[in-house]
Amino acid sequence: MKKSLIALAVLGSVAGIAHAQSTVTLYGIADVYVGSKKSGxxxxxxxxxxSGGFNGSRFGLTxxxxxxxxxxxVFKLEQGFNIDTGTQSVAGSAFGRQAYVGLAGGFGTVTFGNVWSSMDDVIGAGNGAFDAGAFAPLYSMSGSVHNTYVDRPRNAIKYASPSFGGLSGSFTYGMDENSAASQDVVDFQVGYAAGPVGVSLAYQVANNVTDTKRTLLNGSYDLGVAKLLATYGQVKTGAAKSTDAQFGVDLPLSSALTLSGxxxxxxxxxxLGDGKRTGFGIAAKYALSKRTFSYAGLVNVDTKNGAGTKTDKYNLxxxxxxxxF
Structure with a gap:
């Protein structure tokens, strides 16, 4: 009897140690907005x-x-959803946003599966309007790097380095798993963040009949009273090329309220016909607590052809x- 009790005590101790060495966290974002939009x-x-005016609604386990x-x-399983309808944001998928397993240590982190691309790691770093999906104008512009890059290459291997004095980077290789054609996605990013300065460079190649190449350069400088933001990007597919430019600013008006444009x-x-798209976005964010905030904003994008004639308009x-949570 005593031996059984001792054995149970030892097993309970070992189980407690194993439990202490492993962690699993349920987390998520619920984001909804009411708005008025005009497209065309x-x-x-x-x-x-x-759903997802500021960030995409989601839940996951990590x-x-x-x-x-x-x-x-390490592992992560993450599913996006539309809070307005309760449907999946990526139809037909169980964990369409992310699904990976990997190893992490002093060398960095290596993950395998459905991961965010390296370009996605830094694409919003220089965006104004909080990089919000509804209000950042580059997301509403066709041909923009922000609107056409491959965010999740799938079937991917990704390496993310640790920070070396503020310098870090990552590399992603997404396999098409198709022996008949090469449609792999390869990209990398390098960034530096120390004190008030932030700079990042990303490059992506999506192989297809004509390779699509995307380049992105972001920068920011925090003055304390305001944070200055800038982005430059380029998309090339054969002879076709589109170029992005964006300038923004974050203005903290109080401990709870920040304005960004x-x-x-x-x-x-x-x-491509010398077309041009111009737009602006403005957003305000007000913290109600550590985990809840309200927001308001607007975005306007005008499209003109090479002759300067307006051909499209988007407003929200x-x-x-x-x-x-």
């Missing part, structure tokens, strides 16, 4: 209740296990709320 020159405005010697096993434009080359203004 001769269309009527539409009132909408929509965790790690200490393997000893500074090495950890940006002006952006995208230009097509002669092969909205108010919303986000809660994280």
């Amino acid at each position: 020159l001769n269309t009527k405005r539409t009132t909408v209740v929509d 965790g790690s296990e200490d393997l000893g010697g500074g090495l950890k096993a 940006s002006y952006a434009q995208t230009k097509d080359n002669a092969f 203004y909205a108010v919303g709320m986000q809660h994280s």
Whole structure:
């Protein structure tokens, strides 16, 4: 009897140690907004209740296990959803946003599966309007790097380095798993963040019949009273080329309220008809607690052809709320 009790005590102790060395966390974001939008020159405005005005709504599980010697096993399973309808944001997928397992240590982190691309790691670093999907103008411009890059290459291997005095980077290789054609996605990013300065460079190649190459350069400088933001990007597919530029500023008005805005434009080359898109976005964020904030904003984008004639228009203004858990 005593031996059984001792054995049970030892097993309970071991189980407690194993549990202490492993962690699993449930987390998520619920983001919804009410807005009015107009898409097209001769269309009527539409009132909408929509999901993900600031960040995409999602839930997920993430965790790690200490393997000893500074090495950890890591995993993440994340699903996006539309809070306005309750549907999946990536139809037909169980964990369409992220699904990976990997190893992390002093060398950095290596992950395998459905991961965010390296370009996605830094694409919003220089965006005004909080890089919010609804209000950052570059997301509303066709041909923009922000609107056409491969965010999740899938079937991917990704390496992310640790920070070396503020310098870090990552590399991603997404395999097409198709022996008949090469349609792999390869990209990398390097960035520096120390004190008030932030700079990042990303490059992506998506192989297809004509390779699509994307280059992105972001920068920011925090003055304390304001944070200055800038982005330059380029998309090339064969002879076709589009170029982005964006300038923005974040203005903290109080401990709870911040205002952010940006002006952006995208230009097509002669092969694409010399088209031009210009837009601006403004957003305000008010913290209600550590995990909940309200927001409001607007975005406007005008499209003109090479002759300077307006061919399209997009406009949205909205108010919303986000809660994280």
